Amino acid sequence: MTSELALKVIEIMINCSIIVQSIEYLSLKKHFSEKGIWRWSEIKQEHPVLPIFSFLLSENNFIYFLVARIVSALGLIFFFPHSFILILFLFFTSLLISLRFRGSFNGGSDYMALIILSALCIAAFFKTPRVQMGVLWYISLQVCTSYFIAGMVKIKQRKWRSAEALSKHMTSSNYNPPRWSQNIFSKKIWAMCAAWGVIVFEICFPIILTQHNPSVLYWLLAGFLFHLTNVLFFGLNRFLIVWCATYPALYFITNNFSYSP
Amino acid sequence: MLYFIVLYFLLIILFSLIKFKEIKSPTLNLFKSMFPSWKFFDESNDTPVLLYREADDWKICFSPPKLRWWHFFYNPAGNFYLAYHSHLQQVLGELTVASVEEATHFQDNLSYKMLEHFVRSKSPQSDFQFKISSIKKAPNGFAIIEDILISPKLKVEIV
Structure with a gap:
């Protein structure tokens, strides 16, 4: 690319x-x-x-x-x-x-x-190619920052670490997630796995900047699935397309940049 | 280059540990889309809802729309619902930082007026009242945990 x-x-x-x-x-x-x-x-x-x-x-x-x-x-x-x-x-x-x-x-x-x-x-x-490279770096850093800060905010909260926050979001009357997901996340073990899955995924996302194909594709696929579940559970459809629009920048940067001198 | 990236994320961690004084500026609030915070789902407490009543029973003003397959791409009702939620958060934020004087005249505040518009968009047929409350799910619908703001009785608009 x-x-x-x-x-x-x-x-x-x-x-x-x-x-x-x-x-x-x-x-x-x-x-x-x-x-x-x-x-x-x-x-x-x-x-x-x-x-x-x-x-x-x-x-x-x-x-x-x-x-x-x-x-x-x-x-x-x-x-x-x-x-x-x-x-x-x-x-x-x-x-x-x-x-x-x-x-x-x-x-x-x-x-x-x-x-x-x-x-x-x-x-x-x-x-110019140099500016294009800079712009793609800028978009990549911004998307990594967005995940990283979202993860940092969650890990600092006891209710997120204990999965209480996630269970609350899933069962609150503010959202309308499918019944099956409410049943799954009402069980402590699954809620715990999901809450820590989200936290670890978000905090570790900047690691993608050190990766190349094919692992970059797995990271991006994980990101896509993450946003897909956010639409499914919380109706955040605008996030899906806008965040995925940044992925070509990540794909390009990770496969065209080497940290070795 | 790798060192710069590591340094960048270390600085983010450092700054996230420092508690900065909140800047109250209408201009900054207006242009907040230029200063993204990325703090998604940071509120782990109950998110209050807008309730209204024409007669005795309080009703939830807006419920989340049922998800259809096309909502993955096109979801005006869902995004309207999210905007309504953001508005409630804004009202609660303004209430939290309001001085005694501001709180006394809160009904003159635009955010408060918009709450009234949200309720009027449900086309009440008679005089009505609205409130923001924390609720929890109950077998017969919902139970009110705490009332945060209650409006006086308001006249229905005659078209």
């Missing part, structure tokens, strides 16, 4: 994610109308900078804004790959969507999408 191809795959995946997310927002349009929940007339009063964006983020304009994002993402996939202007547009509109929903709509997946888009912007502007 070349750095060019890795960036191309990342670009296609993040654009697919943007298209799906924009369609999801459009299907929730009654909630960001002036009779809905996220009313722009109220939100824009929260900070003096917000009214500047009213021409983009007010009720009806926001719908055109989302359609423009879909068109731009399709343009990047089919007609203008690596177009700096279009990627920059998607970066700024992603940032504006975060502002529209008072910081973020979907937390982590919004953060990671912005990281990927900012990196792609730089790669599209400079287009």
Whole structure:
């Protein structure tokens, strides 16, 4: 895999994610109308900078804004790959969507999408192998950091170490995991295995940076399955595609970089 | 290069051991998507829910949607539900750091108003009330452990 191809795959995946997310927002349009929940007339009063964006983020304009994002993402996939202007547009509109929903709509997946888009912007502007390498390193380090910090936070908590936290998440009324998984994780031994499995996987994930094929593929497969179970148990579908969009960077870096002098 | 990577993750461990003072800034909060925290599922306590009632019985305002196969790719209802949860977390965070003065006038707060909008999106047919409570599953639905915030009775919107 070349750095060019890795960036191309990342670009296609993040654009697919943007298209799906924009369609999801459009299907929730009654909630960001002036009779809905996220009313722009109220939100824009929260900070003096917000009214500047009213021409983009007010009720009806926001719908055109989302359609423009879909068109731009399709343009990047089919007609203008690596177009700096279009990627920059998607970066700024992603940032504006975060502002529209008072910081973020979907937390982590919004953060990671912005990281990927900012990196792609730089790669599209400079287009040199050295910059492309730097951008792929940046994305790889960010995704490793995300897993590592998530694992660190969990291992520091007694309730996570004793699997109480995981059992609580699985059986709480806040999520709707399948009945069979609730039965499995109500048993202490399985909950313990799963909780420590998650902690060890997340904390050890940066080890991938020292690996090559085929073990890199096993790490990435484990990551994919991890996110798949997160969709199954907690409905986190946006995380699946956005995090998997970073995997070509990891694949490229680990197979094209040697630590030996 | 390997040493730099090891040093990078050691620094993360070091910084995670230090307790930093929380910065309260509306601008930073607005641009929080630029400063990812990656602290997923760090809350291991009961996550409260939004309840409302028109008559006597409290009802859960939003329940997690049942998962279908296409939700792996496209899940607007599920993401709306997650956004509702993030909002509850934000309200609780704001309540925790609110001064006595701010807490007294909490109904003027945008997060509080949005709670009301969340309930109104359920189209109540008569005057209603809402509250944030910690609950646990019970044989007949749920049992309330603790009430955190209760609204006054609110008028239904006449369309």
